Amino acid sequence: MAGKIKVMIIDDSALVRQVVSQALSRDPGIEVIATASDPVFAIDKLRQAWPDVFIVDIEMPRMDGISFLRKVMTERPTPVIICSSLAENGAQATFDAMAAGAVTIITKPKAALKSFLEDASNDIVQAVRTAARANLRALPRPGTGNLTVNPFHRPKLSADAVIAPGAPTAMAKTTEQLIAIGTSTGGTQALEAVLTRLPATCLGIVIVQHMPEKFTAMFAERLNGLCDIEVREARDGDRVMPGRALIAPGGRHMMLKRSGAQYLVEVVDGPLVNRHKPSVDVLFRSVAKFAGSNALGIIMTGMGDDGARGLQEMHAAGARTIAQDEASCVVFGMPREAIKLGAADEVMGLERIPEAMMAYTRSAS
Template sequence: MNTPVRVMVIDDSAVVRQVLTGLLSQAPGIEVMAAVADPVLAIERLKLDWPDVIVLDVEMPRMDGITFLRMVMQQKPTPVVICSTLTDKGAKTTLEAMAAGAVAIVTKPKVGLKQFLSEAGDELVQTVKAAAKANVRRLAAGRPAPLTPVAKNTADVILPPSTARAMTQTTERVVALGTSTGGTQALEEVLTTLPRVSPGIVIVQHMPEKFTAAFAARLNTLCQITVKEAENNDRVVPGRALIAPGGRHMVLKRSGAQYFVEVVDGPLVNRHRPSVDVLFRSVAKCAGANALGVIMTGMGDDGAVGLLEMRNAGARTAAQDEDSCVVFGMPKEAIKRNAAEKVIPLGAIGQEIQRQLTL
């Protein structure tokens, strides 16, 4: 019999603790070992027993979640899922927690917890189970976006597969990156290595709405290249990275020799919006051999089919290796499908991007 994933819930709201405990306790394979009101109480409880996963609020009395998270990562690195309210202020604070080593974000409402119970329960359960399998060594190194359940659509619901090969190679290059769990730290590590003269980059990071704008703004302060949350008709140009906004898909378009993006509504694809498969398919159709696709750390299989479509269209493709991933789900599925020409460590992805300029 499989050992259940043992979870500690830390939230100052008694109602939230009750709801989260109920959600997780009802799920097969999960045991809630403790639910406490703040990190100070959690520290006392941890002296007796240690969980497999911690579900953590970030704004609490006596000690904030980020301070507690850093203590945990120093003492005994443990997968932490941030359960945060969907606000602009909360997004910035939560991203600090992700930078400190949290593995995923699950959003909680200020009101309507019963609705949360019915709509987001599976998301929380699947995220906690995936977090339990995370590469804690990578989390401890400070290099570490949640599943949304429902029918698993393919990219067909947003745009059809290509029936024609993209135009021949040109001097304009596009780099497409797709990532999920562990991707916030991984993208930071990659993008901060790039010089100002770098190919144009389009990115899907599985992340809720509001969080992507704060994430892009934070990266923009750290990188030599410009990083922004994508808007309709944003040009894909050298020295700029565009991150798909949470809650919407992003597709690449081409007008003459120029690339730009469209941000579109639509159903979830592979249980995600934005979806890596949607972005990669559009890159295969519009850029073909002028593109590089890299699938990075993340749970699930979003992006594997799209990366294969990119490779079949003549693009260069790569997958992040298992040792440097927090969760080896997405790259593993791409490798299974023979979608990746090469498998490379996280530290080599920046070099692979720069190589596009010399092709």
């Protein structure tokens, strides 16, 4: 993008508008061209200048953020960052906002807001830079949105913090095989596009989608109603079996375990890995360790590099590995980092991934 990234902030909190504006203005590559206390004021200002990125609250007077977002995505699609509290009673509203096509969520607390925003200033800048590069053409509308949480003020630990590296303990090639998927920004639409095209005969699937607590169950339930396969939020001890996709719960890590010839998932607490919980690296390392060549690993659209090293470990353990290509990604972060590491056997567009999964399923039978 040539020139500065132009940002408009729409939030009924004067404090949020002030602190976020100050944080962004310290970056020479970003310019806050306007702020507004609600979307109606914003619409007046948009007649003079249109931003490259919006930062929008949900609950505002006169027009809510969801209605404004839908208007923007219909009339002039532009990257939108949702800046909202994720209180339980607001979870559905936030989910609806992301379903309308927002790129990511900034979670803001109800208390100590000023200090939080100041501490997270570097991450706010990074969120804007990432949103400005988002490929909105890869966002199907209507869709399920890009429900991911921007990982503000989080330490970047590796998978070592949850699961130790070590020699693979996977059995030789068996008929008990599985597919592991990791994704983030743009992943909710990508997963819908993939899972709705799979028959019930598909191998068992384990999935990490970066998503906050309270949202994964809602997301899994929605997909379950659209798919031939069973889709559900994973519970500790769930068996990985054909025709079933298990989505790691928000706020918990999910790992693969082996019990005899069967594969189960273990859902555990633990520190953030690559600033995420659940982490793709944690899942992929466990798949490398306990499934080895009995697995297919797929890394899809998402910001950052979570999953890249885990996919490399799966590749080294004999698994087949796929990365989504840049053209079909909303954000080509995670797949790009995996490709740079040489972790992907093949790079392909989103539309080819379901058939690749079924081809792998047929080869396993």
